[in-house]
Amino acid sequence: MVVLLSSFMFTSALNAAALETDPLQPNMIALTNEARSIALKLQCPVCDGQSIVESQAAVSVQMKQKVQELVDQGKSEQEILNFFEERYGMMVLREPPYSGFGLGAWLIPPIVIGSIVIWFSFILRRKNQQYKDQQ
Amino acid sequence: MISFTDFGYIFLASSLVIAVYASIASLVSVRSKNAYLRTHALVSMYLIALLMVLAASVLVYSFINQDFGLRYVTMHSNTSMPLYYTIAAFYSGQEGSLLYWSTTLSILTAITLFIYRNANYKIIGYSTTILAVVFIFFVYVLVFHANPFERLPMDMPDGQGLNPLLRDPGMLVHPPLLLAGYMSWTLPFAFGIAGLLSNDIGIRWIQLIRKPTLVAWGLQTGGLVLGGWWAYHVLGWGGYWGWDPVENVAFLPWLTGTAFLHSIMVVERRKKLQLWSISLLIATFSLSIFGTFIVRSGILSSVHNFAESDVGHYFLAFFATSLAASISLVIIKSKSLTDVTTFESATARESGFLINNIIFVSIAFATFWGTIYPMISEALGNQRITVGAPFYEKVNGPLFLILLFLMGIGPLLNWSNTNRKILLQKLQIPISVFTICLLIGIGFSGDIVLSLGFSACSFVFTTIVYEYFTGAKIRTRTSSENYFHAVSSLLKVDRRKYGGYLVHLSVVILAIGIIGSSGLQTHKEINMPINSTTTIGEYTLEYTGSATIEKADHTILASQIVVSRDNRASTREMLPQTIYYDNFETQPTSRVAIIPFMKEDLYIFQSGVDANSATFAIFINPLVNLVWVGSSLMIVALMIIFWPASDKRKYETDSRSS
Numbered sequence: 034m035v036v037l038l039s040s041f042m043f044t045s046a047l048n049a050a051a052l053e054t055d056p057l058q059p060n061m062i063a064l065t066n067e068a069r070s071i072a073l074k075l076q077c078p079v080c081d082g083q084s085i086v087e088s089q090a091a092v093s094v095q096m097k098q099k100v101q102e103l104v105d106q107g108k109s110e111q112e113i114l115n116f117f118e119e120r121y122g123m124m125v126l127r128e129p130p131y132s133g134f135g136l137g138a139w140l141i142p143p144i145v146i147g148s149i150v151i152w153f154s155f156i157l158r159r160k161n162q163q164y165k166d167q168q
Numbered sequence: 169m170i171s172f173t174d175f176g177y178i179f180l181a182s183s184l185v186i187a188v189y190a191s192i193a194s195l196v197s198v199r200s201k202n203a204y205l206r207t208h209a210l211v212s213m214y215l216i217a218l219l220m221v222l223a224a225s226v227l228v229y230s231f232i233n234q235d236f237g238l239r240y241v242t243m244h245s246n247t248s249m250p251l252y253y254t255i256a257a258f259y260s261g262q263e264g265s266l267l268y269w270s271t272t273l274s275i276l277t278a279i280t281l282f283i284y285r286n287a288n289y290k291i292i293g294y295s296t297t298i299l300a301v302v303f304i305f306f307v308y309v310l311v312f313h314a315n316p317f318e319r320l321p322m323d324m325p326d327g328q329g330l331n332p333l334l335r336d337p338g339m340l341v342h343p344p345l346l347l348a349g350y351m352s353w354t355l356p357f358a359f360g361i362a363g364l365l366s367n368d369i370g371i372r373w374i375q376l377i378r379k380p381t382l383v384a385w386g387l388q389t390g391g392l393v394l395g396g397w398w399a400y401h402v403l404g405w406g407g408y409w410g411w412d413p414v415e416n417v418a419f420l421p422w423l424t425g426t427a428f429l430h431s432i433m434v435v436e437r438r439k440k441l442q443l444w445s446i447s448l449l450i451a452t453f454s455l456s457i458f459g460t461f462i463v464r465s466g467i468l469s470s471v472h473n474f475a476e477s478d479v480g481h482y483f484l485a486f487f488a489t490s491l492a493a494s495i496s497l498v499i500i501k502s503k504s505l506t507d508v509t510t511f512e513s514a515t516a517r518e519s520g521f522l523i524n525n526i527i528f529v530s531i532a533f534a535t536f537w538g539t540i541y542p543m544i545s546e547a548l549g550n551q552r553i554t555v556g557a558p559f560y561e562k563v564n565g566p567l568f569l570i571l572l573f574l575m576g577i578g579p580l581l582n583w584s585n586t587n588r589k590i591l592l593q594k595l596q597i598p599i600s601v602f603t604i605c606l607l608i609g610i611g612f613s614g615d616i617v618l619s620l621g622f623s624a625c626s627f628v629f630t631t632i633v634y635e636y637f638t639g640a641k642i643r644t645r646t647s648s649e650n651y652f653h654a655v656s657s658l659l660k661v662d663r664r665k666y667g668g669y670l671v672h673l674s675v676v677i678l679a680i681g682i683i684g685s686s687g688l689q690t691h692k693e694i695n696m697p698i699n700s701t702t703t704i705g706e707y708t709l710e711y712t713g714s715a716t717i718e719k720a721d722h723t724i725l726a727s728q729i730v731v732s733r734d735n736r737a738s739t740r741e742m743l744p745q746t747i748y749y750d751n752f753e754t755q756p757t758s759r760v761a762i763i764p765f766m767k768e769d770l771y772i773f774q775s776g777v778d779a780n781s782a783t784f785a786i787f788i789n790p791l792v793n794l795v796w797v798g799s800s801l802m803i804v805a806l807m808i809i810f811w812p813a814s815d816k817r818k819y820e821t822d823s824r825s826s
Contacts, residue, residue: 069693
């Protein structure tokens with residue numbers, strides 16, 4: 034039986050300042066779909082492995098508010114991502130940037146796999162040759 | 169004075185001593201062909217299993233009995249927890265999960281060695297040693313560094329209780345299966361190393377190793393899927409797989425293990441890829457140890473951080489040592505792993521398997537690399553780069569798509585060589601189905617990637633149906649069976665092949681579920697004042713209010729949402745919740761409200777509630793139930809493959825055993 038609330042757990046009004054100190058402040062932000070897709074690309078700086086969307090931490094909630102604000106101002110996704118990178122460093126981007134150390138993430142897999150494939154075809158060709166020579 | 173729980177420690181220590189004896193005895197028994205010693209070693213392994221079950225029972229009993237003098241029990245349970253969580257708390261922490269791993273390892277070892285006790289004495293002898301050595305490592309950590317039976321200076325009045333995130337039905341099934349999955353790769357690994365040591369990687373070895381590999385594969389698959397299901401109804405972001413580091417490392421042995429299952433088919437039929445196969449097997453076992461190292465060391469930031477501890481470096485050492493030893497062994501024995509035949513044709517089935525393997529290994533490497541890259545970038549450049557879901561989607565997505573196509577073409581290829589004309593003929597219908605689906609998909613959605621995904625599934629589905637159809641047709645001609653009968657006898661006669669196709673069919677269903685629930689998902693976040701309504705898809709949702717419900721050890725904050733569908737009179741109620749456990753007030757957990765309609769899930773996550781309104785994240789996940797259906801079907805198919813045939817397995821006995 035669901036009883037309607039008569040006394041409320043969270044009587045303190047949603048106060049931006051209160052967000053910073055009280056980890057139990059409810060997260061009342063509703064992101065637009067566009068803001069949410071951008072927020073999914075931002076890592077929560079204080080949690081373990083979550084984006085700011087999943088995280089209930091105070092700083093994540095603040096960051097979400099900021100994302101919505103910037104989206105409402107008409108900023109592009111890249112501008113918003115840059116904004117957060119400036120403030121929190123590269124670790125806040127869930128997708129490694131295509132420059133500097135980020136390149137290492139993107140380039141190594143194809144290089145390694147490509148090398149394996151090339152090495153494989155080399156060995157196979159040599160074996161085929163040996164096999165044919167034996168015939 | 170010895171207390172009851174000290175017996176648990178005594179059982180552990182005894183197992184350690186006996187395992188040391190068994191490993192030496194088994195090794196000596198092979199070298200000296202001493203049957204008496206061999207039996208001794210085997211019986212020792214059975215005895216170890218018994219001792220471990222007793223040790224585990226002592227711990228479980230302590231939990232049920234609420235012995236808060238035991239540190240581990242006090243940390244992970246309390247008097248207000250229901251019984252099932254109390255028992256589950258046994259494997260919820262470091263020491264207990266290690267005890268669970270060691271116990272299941274000893275049991276699986278005993279069962280496997282008993283079943284194959286009359287197989288080639290060298291392989292069984294060496295395997296016993298390897299298994300004993302791995303077991304020694306785990307029990308060593310338990311006995312000296314992670315003792316579950318450590319007592320507190322005095323008994324506590326109550327315990328702390330299970331981490332709130334773990335108080336979910338998922339806790340009852342996911343960890344046992346996933347830990348068992350990790351653990352069970354040890355069995356085929358032991359047989360693999362034993363085969364290398366006895367210079368016997370032939371047909372018999374393959375027949376020996378296949379079932380333990382399938383067992384491990386099934387357990388790991390189950391563990392992964394249940395983890396996804398758990399994440400789905402608790403984490404609230406609408407999905408079930410987030411490419412979290414801990415998810416990734418559990419996925420790695422599954423990937424190389426699946427590649428191994430395919431490559432040994434090439435070894436069996438065409439006697440090539442032996443070196444490659446054994447390397448995959450070693451990689452799989454090593455990755456299982458690597459995975460548990462990553463989870464327990466806390467070295468990567470993950471939602472699984474509650475598993476962190478200080479025994480990580482022992483696992484790192486064991487990982488490095490076992491990997492180095494295995495690689496050395498392979499290098500030494502590489503001369504004897506010569507291929508008998510070669511890859512003559514690009515359209516031969518073995519070439520298809522090779523490409524399959526390369527793709528699996530590529531996905532594994534990309535996932536591995538992305539998972540450890542944050543560590544590497546920090547070590548090398550002082551910059552901790554985050555590698556999140558977007559990376560894996562972009563890199564692995566295309567690879568999985570190619571794999572899907574391959575799954576369709578592979579069965580149509582013949583061993584050694586495929587007649588191109590016949591192949592094209594066989595491909596006519598599947599390619600037509602594919603093209604039609606692609607055109608329909610692009611026409612309806614405009615999304616090329618989405619359409620490609622679904623079309624690939626239709627392609628594979630068609631080829632599987634084709635294989636069953638042609639197989640059944642031949643049977644109806646040569647026997648008196650009707651089609652339906654013919655299909656079931658196909659499964660009886662060539663269990664591996666047609667059972668394998670059934671697994672592929674399950675994968676297709678799983679893939680359709682994944683593509684639908686991610687590609688066709690609709691969602692919205694909305695702040696709803698009390699008594700307001702909103703619509704999404706064909707559903708109208710009315711938020712009527714929230715309430716707090718006090719329970720024995722937790723408080724539930726629930727919101728009521730009344731759901732109605734277009735054109736229907738009846739309504740349903742959804743109750744998304746946030747739960748606050750006593751002792752853990754700053755770590756609320758969520759219970760997502762889900763209605764699983766046939767074609768889609770309606771999914772509501774409660775973000776926050778205040779005096780006048782509540783914020784929800786609402787999702788429609790089309791076809792997501794096919795993810796669970798496909799996974800379950802995979803396990804069913806696995807059991808069909810396992811069903812004993814009427815003929816006595818020849819490889820379980822070996823006339824050469826001395």
